[in-house]
Amino acid sequence: DAGITQSPRHKVTETGTPVTLRCHQTENHRYMYWYRQDPGHGLRLIHYSYGVKDTDKGEVSDGYSVSRSKTEDFLLTLESATSSQTSVYFCAIRDSMNTEAFFGQGTRLTVV
């Protein structure tokens, strides 16, 4: 299994509070991704990174920011959580172009 760890695995937070999810990899893969998964929508790309300090927006980036200061860590921040951001968040990594991505175990976030 690819060495990819998400933390926390579960979190309940209140509306309006900041939240940071962490994705940590031990594979030295170049590309890292954050997706959210909701019933009826499948996996939707939030942000991705193609190198240290190189990030770009995905399909549903509003309300989210990311940072990648080290190859192994990709952080997803909700500056002010809303109930619509209640979801399961998956991190994924990819070694090089045209290869498959490997997924972390997911973080279940509930915003109340």
Place this chain on the structure above:
Amino acid sequence: GQNIDQPTEMTATEGAIVQINCTYQTSGFNGLFWYQQHAGEAPTFLSYNVLDGLEEKGRFSSFLSRSKGYSYLLLKELQMKDSASYLCATLNTGGFKTIFGAGTRLFVKA
């Protein structure tokens, strides 16, 4: 833009064959993935098609027609453990950005 369509749910019988279709429209296409996802778990890679044609891998096969924007995943000799969601995903021209369809939930009954 990107648009990926696949059936929401399918039901099949243990031991049978099932075909899950996926159609896509994309502004830049480099290849197509299939992933399997069991409830409450992470998606896992099944196949990747770049060229037209059929790729066979054990009980699973995947087909791609780039001109028609169409792919299917074929599962043979269905087992109960194949009950899962199957996700179709396109890879962009740059080769690193993956967009997923909503997934097809497959129920295998005895």
